[in-house]
Amino acid sequence: MVGFEWIFLPVLVAATAGFAYSVNRKDRQRCLSLRLEGIRINRLIKQLLLDVQQHRAMASAFLNGDKSFGAKLEQKQAGIGHDITALDALHSRILMAEKRWDSVRDNWQSLRKEVLALSAEDSFRRHVEFVRSIVYLMGDVAEHSQVVGSCCADAALARALWNKLPVAAEGLGQARALGAGVAAKGQCSSVVRVRLRFLEGRIRETMKWVSDDLKRADPSQAAPMLGLWKATHKTVSDFLALLEETIINAEKPSIDAEHYFGSATKTIDALFSVFDQVSDSMEKSLAR
Secondary structure (H helix, E strand, O other): OHHHHHHHHHHHHHHHHHHHHHHHHHHHHHHHHHHHHHHHHHHHHHHHHHHHHHHHHHHHHHHOOOHHHHHHHHHHHHHHHHHHHHHHHOOOOOOOOHHHHHHHHHHHHHHHHHHHHOOHHHHHHHHHHHHHHHHHHHHHHHHHHOOOOOOOOOHHHHHHHHHHHHHHHHHHHHHHHHHHHHHHHOOOOHHHHHHHHHHHHHHHHHHHHHHHHHHHOOHHHHHHHHHHHHHHHHHHHHHHHHHHHHHHOOOOOOOOHHHHHHHHHHHHHHHHHHHHHHHHHHHHHHHO
């Protein structure tokens, strides 16, 4: 009997260890798969966010008198329709709350139909509310896919990429919309001037938040973003200087709507280029 126990116990220990290894391996594979799905969904949400922000600025310029933005608005609306179709095709019930996604989709249909009948102020307000819901959706997906499980992303890097960077882009997006409207109208009211000054300060603050999170992040995970972020930070600073010179501190706007829209768009694209390249790096790392 004693001999049997000496033979049986090592076998039992080995079997238990093997089972635990198998369970842990499957758990890690599920975790990696969930993170990959989250990254891919948030890339699609980012494109929707980018297109809706552009639509807001185009509508602002159009409703403030620059009718050359009419055709661009129609093209952008078609693009947003494609974004929503792509997200519907990849719709994850685990990562995208059904009610929140249905609300985003329904709000877009309503805004698309009504935008040209709105005042410039009402259009801006409706777009801001809509964009906020998209940013929240991105945060939800990141929270449910990147900061849980045995293979979670660095928390500070996740905050920088999926929470703070989109907020910085939204500050720039609002400045683009308001500034394009001012440039199209040819004058800047004291109210809009105050709002633009506030946005400028908010953008600088949010950029600092991203930089601070990157300093706190695991260097091995944050490395792909650090070099890109330094160059992007300068691009944003240059745009804010343009905003001050041509609109905030100018008696009359000294830039037309098309050129202002283009400069702001290049700046926002630079921010989202960081988003794309870091997402690429994460995908490749997780797929190994």
